[in-house]
Amino acid sequence: MTNFEFPKNFLWGTATAAHQVEGNNVNSDVWLIEHIPGTPYKEPSGDACDHYHRYRSDIALLAELGFNSYRFSIEWARIEPEEGEFSFAVLEHYRDMLRACHEHGLTPIVTFHHFTSPRWLMARGGWENADTPDRFARYCERATKHLGDLIGAACTINEANIAALIMRFGFMPPPEQLQQATWWLAASKAFGTAPEELSPFQYVVSPKAFETIMSAHRRAVEAIRGTGAKFPVGITLALQDIQPVVGGEAFAERMSKEINDVYLERLEGDDFVGVQSYSRARCDDRKFLPPDEGAERTQMGYEFYPEALEACIRHAIAVSGLPVYVTENGIGTADDTRRIEYIRRALNGVVNCLKNGLDIRGYTYWSAFDNFEWALGYRPTFGLIAVDRTTQQRTVKPSARYLGSIARANAIEQA
Ligand code: BGC
Secondary structure, eight states: OEEEEOOTTOEEEEEOOHHHHSOOOTTBHHHHHHTSTTOSOSSOOTTTTOHHHHHHHHHHHHHHHTOSEEEEEOOHHHHSSBTTBOOHHHHHHHHHHHHHHHHTTOEEEEEEESSOOBHHHHHTTGGGOTTHHHHHHHHHHHHHHHHGGGOSEEEEESOTTHHHHHHHTTSSOOHHHHTTSHHHHHHHHHHTSOGGGOOOGGGOOSHHHHHHHHHHHHHHHHHHHHTTOOSOEEEEEEOOEEEEOTTOHHHHHHHHIIIIIHHHTTOTTOSEEEEEEOOEEEEOSSSEEOOOTTOOBOTTSSBOOTTHHHHHHHHHHHHHOOOEEEEEEOOOOSOHHHHHHHHHHHHHHHHHHHHTTOOEEEEEEEOSBOOOOGGGTTOSOOOSEEEOTTTOOEEEOHHHHHHHHHHHHTEEEEO
């Protein structure tokens, strides 16, 4: 056994997103969609983990476990509940969250947009409207002016490529079909927009959406820096380790370009890229393939394949030339021993990269808590900490102690 030491100042954390943990994010587009007739959501988010009220004890618990960082998102729908109306009280709430992080020695990594948007943005053309980048930048600027002195690092947008990815994997019908779904029609009516103009973040795949999202990112970086903020700023991407079977090389290359590279190539001037990886994606010459018969699957249905993280880090650095923060990596499983094994093998990949001199600044596990897994509701459990849905009681899992002790030592034992 040898001991591998991570670089000094390496950030060890866990991640959450406002909508998935705070509870009652009622002014967001997703909350409305959760409650629309025929909703694609298995259940509504409700109180979630009540993190909006319990953040102080939650943050204390993360620090006690050994982490030195916490990635969370601030909620645009709360901060700017109507266009141009900013809530001082909500900004103060997030300021207190940041303060709590510092009191406990956690470097806060703040995400400005993690899938949810204010309802009013949907009424104004959402993520396909050319004015959205400016609106997003205005919110980022306002929030940074209020919070910037306490932020450790910032991600503008979480998983800019999520919708492209979901559609390529066949989990979402093409736009023409989607726009005829009962829930889509009901949602457009409720938001006050035409069905063909409804553009929630997780559902937009057009070239216009790509341009809107990437220019929103660019404008946000400029706006954040324009406040004089000194912390590093980047975007996060759901990167895919695409592995072709024999004959699938050309398709794999095309998909990697569409899902990974068109985004990675647009990050010039950023301080880092946030790598998020969960599994690999295998393909033949035409399509993505399900896991082999007998392959171990996670609760999400995809393959247990922690080695994907190493491939994604290498690819992200090769294409973007930027330093990496691993902003998400994790597994939905009811068997915590498999979570420990997943983390062990994923970290092995991080160590391999560091040994090759690659610039990786931190590892963030998704997620701190079992939380609201979007359309799948509360069934998939990604957390290092379990949450009782009725009492909100937190229970630390062995995997939390495992990763927390690596974090505390800033080192890992290797066979
Ligand atoms: C997202 C999270 C999500 C996680 C697990 C990522 O795509 O950023 O919000 O819960 O994956 O599926």
